[in-house]
Amino acid sequence: MxxxxxxxxxxxxxxxxxxxxxxxxxxxxxxxxxxxxxxxxxxxxxxxxxxxxxxxxxxxxxxxAPARAEAARTREIRRIARREVERLRAIEQLEAAQRRVDELDQQADAGGWADWQA
Ligand SMILES: [Zn+2]
Incomplete structure (x- = not known):
């Protein structure tokens, strides 16, 4: 001991x-x-x-302690990095949703919508 x-x-x-x-x-x-x-x-x-x-x-x-401020800085940098990852994920999801909307628009323009209306 x-x-x-x-x-x-x-x-x-x-x-x-x-x-x-x-x-x-x-x-x-x-x-x-x-x-x-x-x-x-x-x-x-x-x-x-x-x-x-x-x-x-x-x-x-x-x-x-000087290390206290350094630890706070490190926590802040990690928080900002997590937010940036969340922001990039949201942009990816938005772009994927826009691509899906574009696909559906193209299908409608290609006659699918006209066939449904007939
Ligand atoms: Zn004393």
Missing amino acids: LLNVFSQPLPDPSELDTWHVTLRCGHRAEWRQHFTSSLFTASTMVCTECGDIRGVLSSELIAE
């Missing part, structure tokens, strides 16, 4: 948000956590000033 903890890769610093945390003792601490955790959820922290475990009064995200 302990070996497992040490075998985990260290997080990329560009993926870490920086939080300012106010503790019940009145001291403030800085905390970094991965940007995919969008909330600060710890209820206690070791105060580096007091050396004791203190409750967390409040937390504030003060610096977003």
Whole structure:
């Protein structure tokens, strides 16, 4: 188990948000956590000033991880790409429908319609 903890890769610093945390003792601490955790959820922290475990009064995200913006850009690019695929599919369906209308018009012009009317 302990070996497992040490075998985990260290997080990329560009993926870490920086939080300012106010503790019940009145001291403030800085905390970094991965940007995919969008909330600060710890209820206690070791105060580096007091050396004791203190409750967390409040937390504030003060610096977003650069990777957060990059991840948002990647999601936006994927969303735009999906829309483009949908748009191209709709154009293909429209063109297929127009070809079918043209075929039916040609059949009607070739006498099918006149035969039906007679
Ligand atoms: Zn303290």
